[in-house]
Ligand SMILES: NC(=O)N[C@H]1NC(=O)NC1=O
C-alpha cells in the first residue's frame with residue numbers, strides 16, 4: 134500500500150470555494166489528495182483538530198538587504214520570520230542590498246545566497262533604474278519575478294528613482310518581455326518640494342512628515358503611471374497603496390481594461406498617523422501611515438475587494454538608524470519591520486469584519502500566485518505544492534521580542550495582540566515552523582521563477 138509522507142488530519146481547510154473539514158495527503162512535497170478521511174499509511178501525522186489550514190502565504194514585497202546590508206536583515210533571519218508568520222514564498226525587492234538587483238549578475242548572486250540561507254521558497258524582483266534598460270531582458274530571462282521602480286526618491290543611493298524617460302523606455306521594454314512593473318507611487322517632485330520647505334522652516338514633527346507626503350503625491354504618481362501604461366501596454370502592480378483616491382484612479386483604469394493589480398500592507402489597515410505621533414520613528418514609512426479616517430476607508434475598500442493582495446513591505450534596519458537620540462523623524466530610516474504579521478493581520482481583520490477566510494487566502498496566496506505565474510502555489514489543490522499556514526483561533530499571539538524572528542526586534546507591531554496564532558508552517562511538505570520553533574535545517578528554500586513568461590490579465 135502506498136505510503137504518504139504526511140497527513141494533515143481533521144483541519145478546516147481553506148479552499149477557494151470555502152471552508153471544508155478535510156484531510157490532506159502529502160507526498161514528495163506535493164498535495165496528493167484532499168479527502169474526508171485519509172486512511173493510508175503515512176510517515177507523519179499533523180492533528181489539526183480545531184485548526185484552519187490556509188495556503189502558505191505568498192508575500193510579494195520584502196526587503197532582506199542581502200548582500201551588502203545583511204546587518205539590516207538577511208535571508209537567514211528574514212526567512213525564519215516569514216516562516217513564523219505562515220509565509221512559504223516571499224519575493225525580495227531589488228533595493229536596500231548592495232549591489233541592487235539591476236543586473237543578471239546581481240540577480241544570480243542574490244539567488245545563490247537565498248538558496249544557501251532561506252528556510253522557505255523565494256522569488257526575486259529585478260530593478261528598473263536609470264541606466265539599466267539594456268539589462269531588463271537578461272534579468273527577465275534569468276528568472277526575475279518582475280521589475281520594481283521608484284517614482285519617489287528612495288533614501289538609498291544604490292537605487293535611484295526613475296525619471297519619466299527611463300520609466301517610458303522601461304515600460305515599453307517590460308511590456309515586450311511580458312513582465313510586470315511594480316511601482317512605488319509617490320511623486321518625487323511633490324514630496325521633495327514639500328520636504329525642502331519643511332527643512333527650511335526647521336519643522337520635523339510627525340504632522341510635518343505626514344504633510345510632506347500627502348495623498349495627492351500618491352494620486353499624481355498613480356495617474357501618471359496609468360497614462361504611461363496605456364501608452365506602452367506595460368502591466369503594472371501598484372505596491373503599498375495608502376489612499377482611497379489612488380484606488381479610485383486604479384479602479385477606473387482596471388475598468389478600462391488596463392492590466393493592473395494593487396496591494397496594500399497590513400500596517401495601513403491596523404495603524405494610523407496617531408501611532409507615528411505616539412511612537413515616532415518605528416512607525417515611519419513611505420507612504421506614511423494615514424489619518425484614522427483614511428485607514429477606515431482603506432479597510433472598507435479591502436472588504437469591497439478593491440485590493441488584489443496584501444504584502445508586508447518588511448523594510449527593517451538596525452535600531453541606530455531609527456534612534457530618536459541620533460536622528461530626527463525626517464532623517465531616520467523609513468520602513469516598517471513586520472514581515473511576520475501579514476497573514477495574522479488579515480485574519481484579525483477577517484474575524485473583526487466577518488470576512489470569509491477564502492477571501493483572506495485570495496489576498497495572501499492565490500492572487501499573488503496567479504498574478505506572478507506561480508502555477509504550483511497559492512491554492513490548496515491536488516497536485517499543487519504542499520505549502521500551508523496552520524492557524525489556531527483558540528490562541529492569541531502577542532508580539533514580543535522573543536517570538537519575533539526578525540534580526541532587529543524593534544517594530545511597530547511590538548505588543549500587538551492578534552486574536553489568532555500561526556501554529557505551523559509547511560513548505561513543500563516539510564514542517565518548517567511549529568509552535569514557536571523553527572524545525573527545518575537551513576537552505577530548504579528554492580528560488581522560484583515564474584512558470585510562464587506570459588502575464589495573465591487579472
Ligand atoms: N527602500 C525601502 O525599503 N523603502 C521602503 N520603506 C518604506 O517605508 N517605504 C518603502 O518603499
Ligand SMILES: [Zn+2]
Nearest residue numbers: 317372373419
Ligand atoms: Zn515602496
Ligand SMILES: [Zn+2]
Nearest residue numbers: 194226446448
Ligand atoms: Zn518596499
